[in-house]
Amino acid sequence: MKKICIGNRIKGIILKMIVGSILFLLSAVLLVYLVAFLLGPPNLSADQNTIYYNKDGEVIGEEDGFENRSWVDIDEMSPHIIDATLMIEDQRFYQHYGFDVKRIIGAIIKDIQTMSLKEGASTLTQQYARNLYLSFEKTWTRKIKEAFYTIRLEMFYSKNEILEGYLNTVYYGHGAYGIEAASNHFFNKSADELTLAEAAMLAGIPKGPTYYSPFNNQEKANSRQQHILTIMHDENVISDKEYTKASQENLHYVTKKERKSLTVGLYFQDTVLNEAAKRLELDLESVRSGGYQIYTTLDSAMQGYLEESIAATIPETSEIETGAVVMDPATGAIRALAGGRSYQDSPYNRAIQAKRMPGSSFKPFLYYAALNNGYTATTKLMSKPTSFEIEGGNVYQPSNFNGYYANEPITLAQAIALSDNIYAVKTNTYLGEETLVETAKKFGISSKLPAVPSLALGTAAVTVEEMVSAYGILANGGYRINGHTIEKIVDRTGKTVYERKNNKKSLVLDPPKAYILTQLMTGMFDADLNGYTSVTGISITDKLSRTYAGKTGSTDSDNWMIGFSPSLVTGVWTGFDDNRTITSTKERGYAKVIWADLMEKAHKDLPKQHFEAPEGLVAIPIDPKTGLRATPHCPTSTVMFFEKGTEPEFHCSEHYNGEEIKHEEKKEKKEKGLFQRWFEVFFD
Numbered sequence: 001m002k003k004i005c006i007g008n009r010i011k012g013i014i015l016k017m018i019v020g021s022i023l024f025l026l027s028a029v030l031l032v033y034l035v036a037f038l039l040g041p042p043n044l045s046a047d048q049n050t051i052y053y054n055k056d057g058e059v060i061g062e063e064d065g066f067e068n069r070s071w072v073d074i075d076e077m078s079p080h081i082i083d084a085t086l087m088i089e090d091q092r093f094y095q096h097y098g099f100d101v102k103r104i105i106g107a108i109i110k111d112i113q114t115m116s117l118k119e120g121a122s123t124l125t126q127q128y129a130r131n132l133y134l135s136f137e138k139t140w141t142r143k144i145k146e147a148f149y150t151i152r153l154e155m156f157y158s159k160n161e162i163l164e165g166y167l168n169t170v171y172y173g174h175g176a177y178g179i180e181a182a183s184n185h186f187f188n189k190s191a192d193e194l195t196l197a198e199a200a201m202l203a204g205i206p207k208g209p210t211y212y213s214p215f216n217n218q219e220k221a222n223s224r225q226q227h228i229l230t231i232m233h234d235e236n237v238i239s240d241k242e243y244t245k246a247s248q249e250n251l252h253y254v255t256k257k258e259r260k261s262l263t264v265g266l267y268f269q270d271t272v273l274n275e276a277a278k279r280l281e282l283d284l285e286s287v288r289s290g291g292y293q294i295y296t297t298l299d300s301a302m303q304g305y306l307e308e309s310i311a312a313t314i315p316e317t318s319e320i321e322t323g324a325v326v327m328d329p330a331t332g333a334i335r336a337l338a339g340g341r342s343y344q345d346s347p348y349n350r351a352i353q354a355k356r357m358p359g360s361s362f363k364p365f366l367y368y369a370a371l372n373n374g375y376t377a378t379t380k381l382m383s384k385p386t387s388f389e390i391e392g393g394n395v396y397q398p399s400n401f402n403g404y405y406a407n408e409p410i411t412l413a414q415a416i417a418l419s420d421n422i423y424a425v426k427t428n429t430y431l432g433e434e435t436l437v438e439t440a441k442k443f444g445i446s447s448k449l450p451a452v453p454s455l456a457l458g459t460a461a462v463t464v465e466e467m468v469s470a471y472g473i474l475a476n477g478g479y480r481i482n483g484h485t486i487e488k489i490v491d492r493t494g495k496t497v498y499e500r501k502n503n504k505k506s507l508v509l510d511p512p513k514a515y516i517l518t519q520l521m522t523g524m525f526d527a528d529l530n531g532y533t534s535v536t537g538i539s540i541t542d543k544l545s546r547t548y549a550g551k552t553g554s555t556d557s558d559n560w561m562i563g564f565s566p567s568l569v570t571g572v573w574t575g576f577d578d579n580r581t582i583t584s585t586k587e588r589g590y591a592k593v594i595w596a597d598l599m600e601k602a603h604k605d606l607p608k609q610h611f612e613a614p615e616g617l618v619a620i621p622i623d624p625k626t627g628l629r630a631t632p633h634c635p636t637s638t639v640m641f642f643e644k645g646t647e648p649e650f651h652c653s654e655h656y657n658g659e660e661i662k663h664e665e666k667k668e669k670k671e672k673g674l675f676q677r678w679f680e681v682f683f684d
Helices: 002-039 079-089 101-114 124-133 140-156 159-169 179-187 196-203 218-234 240-248 266-280 284-288 300-313 359-371 412-418 421-431 433-442 453-457 464-475 511-525 590-603 663-683
Strands: 050-053 059-063 293-296 321-327 334-338 380-383 408-411 486-490 496-499 549-554 558-564 569-575 617-622 638-643
Touching (some): 050 266, 079 124, 079 196, 079 218, 124 140, 124 159, 196 240, 266 284, 266 334, 266 486, 266 496, 300 334, 321 464, 359 412, 359 421, 359 433, 359 453, 359 464, 380 412, 380 421, 412 511, 421 433, 433 453, 464 511, 464 558, 464 569, 511 549, 511 617, 549 590, 558 590, 569 590
Parallel strands (some): 050 293
Antiparallel strands (some): 050 059, 321 334, 321 569, 486 496, 549 558, 558 569
8 A cells, every 4th residue: 555655656746747847848938939029020131142233224243242142032933943942851841830840859869869969850940040140050059049040930921931031041052042043053044944853953952062062973963853853753742744854854054154144344343342332331241242233334335345445455465454444524433444454364453453653644734733823835845855953952854755855945735745754844843843743632633642843754653543533524624523333222122222412513623724735635646736746646546536635654664545535534554563664666555546446436426526615715726836826828727725815926927838937037027027016006
C-alpha cells in the first residue's frame, strides 16, 4: 500500500512538472508573440540595384554594387520558379505559420544526436528573415533572433509578400541576389521568361551557390535539377509530358560576352555615382545598392559620337590617353564624358579626377581681365624674345611654340589667334598676377592657382571639367554654371529625393566683354585675321562647317582643345598618364582632331547659330595687321567688336591697291590724313 502511495506521489509530481512545463512553454510562446506584436512589422527594405537613365528616360546602366540585386513583383516571375522553389525548399509554405514543426523536431533530434547545429529545417519565412536581418552563423542566439523575425513577418505580411521577398533576396551565386538577377546572369533573360527546366536549375542553387552552380559544377547542378523535377512530378505539380520535356531540355547558358551588359558611358556613370553620393550624403555602396532611379543629363548619341571620335583618332596601339567633357553651356548639364580610352583597362577618370596643366587654353581668363582693364581687340604689344625679372632677382624667359616670334607689335586679336606667349606674360605682369588668379576664380576655377607670371601660360594644374565649365560661361554670355550629371533621383518607394532646381542665373562676367572675347577666340580658325599662316586652329579649319570659338593649349606632356558654339562646349585633353613628353607632331594634334570631329557630328542636325551680341557694342572692319579701321585698299579685313567709345579712331594708311605703300608715300598719306581730319573737325 505504501509503495502504491509513493508511486502515485511520483506520478503526481511528474504530471505537475509536465503541466508546468507546458504552461511555461505556452506562457513563453505567448510572451514571444506579444513582444513580436508590440515590435510591429519589420522593415522589408533590402538592397536593390540603382538604375541610371539618360536625358530621354532610357536606361543606360545599372549599379550592381558589391551584390547584383533587381526586384520584381511575384506576378512578373515565371510560375515555374515559384513551384520549383516551393517543392524543394518549403512544400508546406502556405499551411504553416512560419515554422514547420515536424521538420523542426526531426532536425532537433539529429542535431542532438550529432551534437551540432548542422541540420536545417528552415522554412522560406525563416530564410527570408535571415536574408534580410541576420548573419549566416549557426548559433543559438542567431536562431532565437531568426524566430522573432519569422513570427513578425508571418504576423504582419501575407504569404505572397513573404514569398516575393524571399525570391528577390535569396542568393544564387556569382554576386546575383534575387531571381531577376540570377535569370539575367545565367540565361540572359528576365524571370518571367524562364522555362520549367531553367527554373528547376535555378531553384537548386541557393542550397549551395558554389556547389550547385552550373558554372562551377555542371554535373552536380544537373543532378540537383533532375531531383527537383522529380519532386515536382511526384507531387503532381507538373505532368508526365512536362517532366519528360524539361528533363531532356538542353540548357543554353550565356557566355560573358553574350551576357547583358549596359555599357553606355561607364566613365559618365562613375561620375553620376559620385555626384549622387554627394547629393544624398551617402557612401558609394549605399547608392549602388539603394534601389535608386537616377535621371541623368547624358545624351546617348553625343556619347557615341565622342567615343567614336576618340577611337577613330588615336590608334589602338598608342599609349596616349584622353579626357573629354561635352556640356550644355546654358545649364552646365554634361551631355557626354570620356575619362579615358577604355574603362575596362583603366577606370581612372581623367576628365574629372586628373589635374593637368592647361597651357595656353588658360589664356582666355587672362584676356578677359585685360579687357576689363582697358585692352581692346587692337591693343598692341611687342612680340619678341623677352626676359622678365621676377621675385628674388630671378629672370623668367618664356618662349613661343617652335621659337616663332612676330618681332613686331601685334594686336590682342593676333596674340589670341597665334597663342603668343610673350604678349600673355607681358599682360599678366602689367595687370598684376593676382588679377589673373581672381579672374580665373570668377570663371569657376577652384584648383589652387599660384600668382606668378607663368600662370598666364597655364602652368597650374586643373581638371577638364573645370575648364569646360569655365568656357561655358563665355558661351552663354557670362552666367555662372556648374557642371552636373544628375537631374533627378527617385528612391525605391517612388519618392523624389533630389531634383535639380533651375535657380535664377547669376551673372559673373560683363556681357559685352564676354562677347568681345568670344569673337576674338574665333580667330584661332582664321588665318586672315592676323596676316600670318600660323593660327593654332589652321590644321582643322577645313573640317569645320560653322563658326566656333576656342583655344588650344599645350605643354611638353599635355595637349588641349576647348571650344564652343552657342549650344555646346567641348574640352579634350590628351597626354600620357606618366607625364612623358609628347614628341610626335601627329600625337600633338589628337585633341584638336577629336574636338573637331565631335563638334561637327554633334551639330550636323542643328540649325546654324551665331553668338548674340549684347547692347553697347559696335562692329568695325579692322585691318588685322595694323589694328586700324580697314579701308578698301587693305588686302584683308575682319569685323571686330568694341564697346562704344573704345573703337579705333583712325583708318589704316599702310595699304594702297592691296600693296604696302613705300615709306615716303606712307608719310605723305599720313600727313594728308591728319590735315583732312583737322579740316573736318573745324569746318565740317
